[in-house]
């Protein structure tokens with residue numbers, strides 16, 4: 324997850340929680356360290372998730388779609404032959420326990436990371452996925468909404484999103500994020516907040532850490548998974564809410580650069596950015612240059628859902644429960 328440059332400094336600065344789940348126990352964050360020889364550090368052989376927990380109407384904290392995030396983490400792990408050692412319910416429970424031990428009472432961002440650690444005895448040095456031990460770390464920090472609800476300005480990156488014969492783009496692999504980092508860096512150096520990456524066919528893939536939606540001639544459109552994008556959980560939430568709540572079907576369709584630049588509305592979706600309007604692409608306004616009506620309706624619907632204000636979607640929220648006073 325990266326934060327677009329528009330983040331208001333006060334809300335964007337995360338307060339690091341003092342505990343992490345690391346190597347099978349809850350430890351002070353300062354003790355959650357890895358050696359420089361860690362394989363994932365050297366070769367990018369880790370997989371991760373970004374999950375949010377939101378303060379609910381009753382003041383309690385609930386994790387949003389944690390099961391779906393952990394299902395994706397386990398799928399990503401299989402791709403890299405990482406044995407996480409826990410199933411989805413256990414990972415959700417560990418996350419809730421971390422929140423309780425931290426005593427989290429405000430919106431949180433949770434970062435599970437499963438990775439290749441050390442060569443097993445007898446394994447030769449070098450880049451490989453077998454003969455290497457696996458590890459899991461979960462840390463979390465306080466983080467509210469950080470994107471500018473008034474809209475952000477994006478560039479079209481000169482970096483292309485890798486295709487799935489180059490990298491497993493549907494897995495959230497740490498090493499693959501060098502592509503995203505280069506795209507963000509280029510966009511920010513040019514004064515933009517974020518970047519949209521085209522795929523190898525020149526169609527819209529996604530933004531640096533979010534999926535792209537556009538309103539094109541009255542239709543809500545988002546690129547299909549075959550456009551080499553990460554299948555976002557927020558993307559799925561938006562597709563579901565658009566249909567169920569607003570009666571708007573999402574068309575899964577390749578989006579060309581021109582189509583995107585001439586859309587009436589464009590917005591990005593991701594756990595970190597939530598739903599953020601795009602009001603300018605490559606120096607040209609999107610529509611009237613202000614957040615569009617469908618974007619605004621989806622934003623408020625989404626925020627109602629993540630705060631537990633819509634009973635139809637409470638199954639997406641896992642209550643954390645009251646804080647414990649244990650510190651390790």
Ligand SMILES: Cc1ncc(COP(=O)(O)O)c(C=O)c1O
Nearest residue numbers: 532533534553555556557593594
């Ligand atoms: C490259 C990329 N695409 C899309 C997304 C959006 O995914 P999600 O909605 O599951 O957070 C993310 C964020 O995780 C991402 O890093």
